[in-house]
Amino acid sequence: MSTIQAPERLKPVGTPPPSLYADRQKVYPKAVKGPVRRVKWAVLILCLALYYLVPWLRWDRGPGAPDQAVLVDITNGRLFFFFIEIWPQEVYFLTGLLVLGAIGLFVATSLFGRVWCGFACPQTVWTDLFMGVERLVQGDRNERMRLDKQPWTLEKLRKKSLTHGAWLLIAAATGGAWIMYFNDAPTVTVELLTGEASRDVYFFFGLFTATTYVLAGWAREQVCTYMCPWPRFQAAMLDENSLVVTYRDWRGEPRGKAKADGIGDCVDCQACVNVCPTGIDIRDGQQLECIGCGLCIDACDDIMTRLDRPTGLIAFETLSNLAASTAATKALPPSRARCATGMEVRRMPRFIRPRTILYAGMLAGVVAIMLGAWLLRQTVTLSVLRDRAPLFVTLSDGGVRNGYTLKIANKDRDVGTYALVLDSRTPLLMQVQEAHGDRPMVTTRPDGITQWRVLLTQPPGTPTRASIPVTFRLVDGRGRTVVSESSIFLGPEAR
Numbered sequence: 001m002s003t004i005q006a007p008e009r010l011k012p013v014g015t016p017p018p019s020l021y022a023d024r025q026k027v028y029p030k031a032v033k034g035p036v037r038r039v040k041w042a043v044l045i046l047c048l049a050l051y052y053l054v055p056w057l058r059w060d061r062g063p064g065a066p067d068q069a070v071l072v073d074i075t076n077g078r079l080f081f082f083f084i085e086i087w088p089q090e091v092y093f094l095t096g097l098l099v100l101g102a103i104g105l106f107v108a109t110s111l112f113g114r115v116w117c118g119f120a121c122p123q124t125v126w127t128d129l130f131m132g133v134e135r136l137v138q139g140d141r142n143e144r145m146r147l148d149k150q151p152w153t154l155e156k157l158r159k160k161s162l163t164h165g166a167w168l169l170i171a172a173a174t175g176g177a178w179i180m181y182f183n184d185a186p187t188v189t190v191e192l193l194t195g196e197a198s199r200d201v202y203f204f205f206g207l208f209t210a211t212t213y214v215l216a217g218w219a220r221e222q223v224c225t226y227m228c229p230w231p232r233f234q235a236a237m238l239d240e241n242s243l244v245v246t247y248r249d250w251r252g253e254p255r256g257k258a259k260a261d262g263i264g265d266c267v268d269c270q271a272c273v274n275v276c277p278t279g280i281d282i283r284d285g286q287q288l289e290c291i292g293c294g295l296c297i298d299a300c301d302d303i304m305t306r307l308d309r310p311t312g313l314i315a316f317e318t319l320s321n322l323a324a325s326t327a328a329t330k331a332l333p334p335s336r337a338r339c340a341t342g343m344e345v346r347r348m349p350r351f352i353r354p355r356t357i358l359y360a361g362m363l364a365g366v367v368a369i370m371l372g373a374w375l376l377r378q379t380v381t382l383s384v385l386r387d388r389a390p391l392f393v394t395l396s397d398g399g400v401r402n403g404y405t406l407k408i409a410n411k412d413r414d415v416g417t418y419a420l421v422l423d424s425r426t427p428l429l430m431q432v433q434e435a436h437g438d439r440p441m442v443t444t445r446p447d448g449i450t451q452w453r454v455l456l457t458q459p460p461g462t463p464t465r466a467s468i469p470v471t472f473r474l475v476d477g478r479g480r481t482v483v484s485e486s487s488i489f490l491g492p493e494a495r
């Protein structure tokens with residue numbers, strides 16, 4: 001009897017599919033010194049100083065106005081940024097700023113690769129800070145690895161508690177600073193500490209404290225690898241002329257510790273891997289996990305210096321230079337390829353190319369639009385709401401009346417006084433609540449919206465039309481129309 005053999009690769013029925021989940025391999029980045037690390041420290045200090053100190057900057061806007069330089073005043077619907085005050089109707093300025101930020105990021109990425117991720121992204125900055133604290137308390141890579149492996153002792157408990165305590169303090173300071181951007185900083189600090197702050201304040205303080213602690217203390221590189229969308233689409237902005245962190249394999253390979261002819265400069269010491277905050281090996285080529293922090297450059301340069309070899313085995317380099325150097329080195333006999341820095345192609349990165357011109361053009365366009373919108377921004381605006389129920393009223397003498405609500409927004413800090421003028425081809429009588437005369441005067445309160453009730457009446461005996469266009473104008477003391485708004489006057493069908 002013949003039996004049918006199942007192909008070897010077919011799994012027996014009922015075998016569960018392979019798991020898509022893999023446990024996180026904890027990364028223990030080693031401390032490193034060097035120019036890139038120094039730049040990273042400088043950026044870190046600058047970013048943290050800006051974040052924590054900006055809410056404490058004061059800016060005098062006159063009596064009755066908040067004196068915090070940067071404040072999102074949700075209660076009164078205002079955003080203050082030094083001399084700039086943005087109203088809710090002007091939220092497009094914020095949208096413009098976000099678009100500007102996004103395009104700026106496109107430009108930076110196309111020129112310098114993941115410079116944002118590696119140096120200035122809040123996740124990178126706070127993770128770096130948390131790692132610094134961890135290193136200070138628990139020691140460098142090897143000591144931390146040993147500590148994690150050893151059973152729980154009083155010493156381990158002390159070190160871990162100290163680390164997490166410090167992390168929580170930093171996280172609380174971060175959550176607290178966030179709240180200050182939405183409230184007066186000195187007031188909300190006192191309220192937070194004395195238990196008198198609102199529930200909303202405590203909620204957001206808790207939320208931002210918790211997210212900082214979890215993201216920078218626990219999740220770390222997983223945020224960049226799994227949660228952040230940026231690495232996914234930043235590849236579309238990079239090309240062979242973008243500066244990225246690269247391992248010059250034409251010079252390093254074949255790697256090996258032996259001092260033999262034909263062996264490359266990489267001595268396979270793993271220093272670049274050990275300092276990497278995402279735990280990857282840059283020698284495997286460009287990877288999504290690489291945030292472009294450049295710490296592996298410092299680590300490798302240090303090794304090369306100790307071995308008395310040229311630095312730059314790992315470097316900020318364009319892929320086109322890398323390919324050209326590889327091609328030039330391949331042409332050499334193996335003995336020279338070992339340290340063929342002489343064959344290195346050092347072309348200046350092409351900063352001006354279609355991609356960067358396009359991004360720069362977009363950037364300039366958005367800046368111009370925003371600047372134009374800001375310069376043409378009206379400090380007084382008028383909106384006219386016509387009564388809808390009833391659409392018109394027929395008076396006992398046969399006249400027809402329409403009612404309107406005029407809302408005048410005054411973005412200045414001074415009271416405004418204007419004459420209200422009506423333009424209409426058909427004669428209409430205008431009555432303004434609490435104001436009299438042909439050109440009734442209306443006043444507007446500073447930094448606020450003033451509402452005026454206006455009645456327009458068509459006298460009896462005047463030929464009527466279903467709809468008459470009208471325009472309301474605010475005229476200042478010098479006779480200039482400050483703002484105008486059109487509406488219609490409705491009446492019964494023509495009679």
Ligand code: SF4
Nearest residue numbers: 276290291293294296
């Ligand atoms: S490979 Fe180098 S540049 Fe990339 S994340 Fe690791 S240390 Fe930073």
Ligand code: SF4
Nearest residue numbers: 266267269270272300
């Ligand atoms: S640090 Fe430099 S020499 Fe050491 S493994 Fe990395 S690339 Fe090779």
